[in-house]
Amino acid sequence: MTKSVDYYCFLSSPWTYLGSARLYEIAARHGATIAHRPVDLAKIFPVSGGLPLAKRAIQRQRYRMAELQRWRDFLDVPLTLEPKYFPVDTIPASQLVVAADTLGHDPGPLAHAILRAVWAEERDIADPATLTAIADAAGFDGKALITASADDDVRHRFDAFTQEAIDRDVFGSPTYIVNGDLFWGQDRLDFVDRALAAA
Template identity: 40%
Template sequence: MATKQIDYYFWVLSDWAYFGGPRLAAMARRHDVAINYFPVKMPYVYAKTGGILLGDRSKQRQDYRLAELRRWQRKLGMPINVPPKHGTTNEDLASCLIIAAKQDGQDVEQVSHDILKAVWVEEVDVSQAEALLEIGKRSLKNVDDLLKRAASQEIQKEFWRYSDEAIERGVFGSPFYLFEGDIFWGQDRLEFLEEAVIASRMKSLSF
């Protein structure tokens, strides 16, 4: 059983979380580290931390983002549609489905990636319960019950609590990783995160 943990804050509409998710999961398995998944309301986080939504950024910044996405698509060999048909949909129910499954004790690694892939590859509107039902069936048990819980006030409050907690812990973008007091922003920082994990393991072995 993993004794160390990465706290992973992400937006279910994040292109960079889509690119980084599989590599984060593979790295955690290599080093026997748990991942605690925290989907957050990133527009809310941006508003509280000085972030700028994509549509409000300058043309230069938008163009550079597209160039970077093309570079990472080639590097990782992962398909992506830019822009996705439903990239600005409401993400609340999808995020709350992950939280409901997490509270149910289920592994949410696959459903988290499947939701991101649905947005960025499959052109699926993840605001729709019917779409989430089909996505959830791929990796979760009792998806009907989880979707009912996801729509509950209790789970929605937890979603907002995650978002407030993210801000308090220094999160301002997606994906964001926290490990033993260190913070890492962006899937292009996974190498540094892995170095921190390895260093922590070596320190533990030295005692």
């Protein structure tokens, strides 16, 4: 039986970025495939009780910042706590990742490069030229992906992933589903590891 992880990701989430490299390492160790499902949290939050960062209580915002620093230091991952281009429109980047998958490529390197671009490199992932350069550097044909990402089928797949996430009780990013079990947050990756080991 093939081991797999359904990976619901919001491509400007710092928590998704912090867990990204570890997810790929865990999956590779278990011979598991990753089904990338970029989602639009702006559509998920209203039906799941979530709030955009700016609307959260100041106590939660302060604690978020403290936790980001703790995890950045603990994992030794480069991360700018307040990057220049955040918040940012993630739809162009999300559709780029969906396009890569639709064309039969492994979208993992691209998804990780986009997250790194926001949080370590302070680049604008809403800008087509920036996305083209990120894709090229990750080993893709950036121009071809940009063109493909504008296709109606790609847009519909992205919308379908978001609705699928809502239907499966996803409420935040990153969310990993293994054998029907949902794990929310990069700090649950140890449980993902165990679930794959048991699969």
